[in-house]
Amino acid sequence: MVAISGNLREKKNVVIIGGSLAGLFTGITLSRLGHNVTILERSTSATLVDQGAGISISPVIPPIILKLKALATSGAPIVDFFKKYDRTRTPIYAHGDGFQYLKKDGSVRRKLIVDEKGIGGLGVGVGAASWDLLYNVLRANFDGGFEDAYVEPAPKQPSDGEAVYKSAALVTGLKDLGAQGVEVTYRGLENRDIEEKTMKADFVVGADGSGSVMRRLLDPTAERTYVGYAGWRGTVKESLLTQETNDFFGTTVTLFFTRGVQILTYKIPGLNGNCRPGERLANMVWYNNYSQEEVKEILKDVDGKQHQYSLGIGRIQPGVKARQQQKAVQALPKAHAELFTKVEAPFIQAVTDNLATKSVFMDGKIVLVGDALAGVRPHTTCGTTQAALHALMLGQSFEGQISIEEWGKKTMEFGIFVQGMGKQMGNLSQFGDHPDAIDDEE
Secondary structure (H helix, E strand, O other): OOOOHHHOOOOOEEEEEOOOHHHHHHHHHHHHOOOEEEEEOOOOHHHHHOOOOEEEOOOOOHHHHHHHHOOOOOOOHHHHHHHHHOOOOOOOOEEOOEEEEEOOOOOEEEEEEOOOOOHHHOOOOOEEEEHHHHHHHHHHHHOOOOOOOOOOOOOOOOOOOOEEEEOOEEEEEEEEOHHHOEEEEEEEOOOOOOOOEEEEEOEEEEOOOOOOHHHHHHOOOOOOEEEEEEEEEEEEEHHHOOHHHHHHHOOOEEEEEEOOEEEEEEEEOOHHHOOOOOOOEEEEEEEEEOOHHHHHHHOEEOOOOEOOOEEOOOOEOHHHHHHHHHHHHHHOOHHHHHHHHHOOOOEEEEEEEEEOOOOEEHHHOEEEOHHHOEEOOHHHOOHHHHHHHHHHHHHHHHOOOOOHHHHHHHHHHHHHHHHHHHHHHHHHHHHOOOOOEOOOOO
């Protein structure tokens, strides 16, 4: 591989494939260094923002925090990123105060309080954002926002590079032009445009998630695989819960385990990023084991269309939703059951693994970041953290602090480490004897 970090400081034309959080983290980092950045995102903005997922703003597993600290972060790269780059100064998360683990009867099995010393005394606290809020703040900082955005555009500086966000753009090919860079081929989806267009880039970033087109083009042997369980996700406004349940959840991450099942809930910002009590959302994730045939059945939408790994808000068949609500009443503690049955429009995400064989391609002209490089299981609370880490470290490479080879080595090492942690955690909670699981016969 040719070492190119010496000329990364020169002004470059950068193309980023994928305009979700990983692409925006990277786009902001590089445009603030004066490079011209174009993001190509397959979905429309309207499609992207229709998500209700909660996101932990820091990992909660001490070994992961320590690994991140060894990479010159505070242990919470998302927090580090927004401190460094957010010119809007928007509060991005709802604070938490610890964890409580429940018994089936709804009583507290054990409780862990997180004080000012942080998780495990490592200085990293508990808090959660919403995907929607992070997307709005990042768009405000990258290109000034989008139609229906609710965060005011961030002020631009003369030293900033150009920042362009193209929605409904599907990348179909990459061509190595040697010293001239990379040719990116794409076509528009919004108007069913079949004519392919090309862009020339000095540097290309693949940030298009676990189902990455970029990874398939560059590293076709790195497959994405279903691991045997899926998460039901959704939110309920605090004020719609009974006072008893809302007070019981409080600002604590509340978890319940039983054999083959894990559910957790925590508070996230509400509509337009509102973090006031009563306006926040109670976010829940409920993991259930499914065979290949079973997961295929629940991922068939209301129109009978088959989906492979996820089913969005409003697309779940009524009968499938009703059966899951009935299961909630029978299998979950009362507070969790109330929350799930009040989720108006849940969505489903199958849990998968994917890991590229390397993160740097075409002699350092292309990199993979975030889930496109390493899809980590959600138990690690590290998917968005990893994306922020990659962007911060790529900024260091472009500033000449580390070579692109060193960036590649460190990102692969972290991806392998955190994916291994996620497999261990997921296999224990879904297929093993989790220490916080309660046998129904007890």
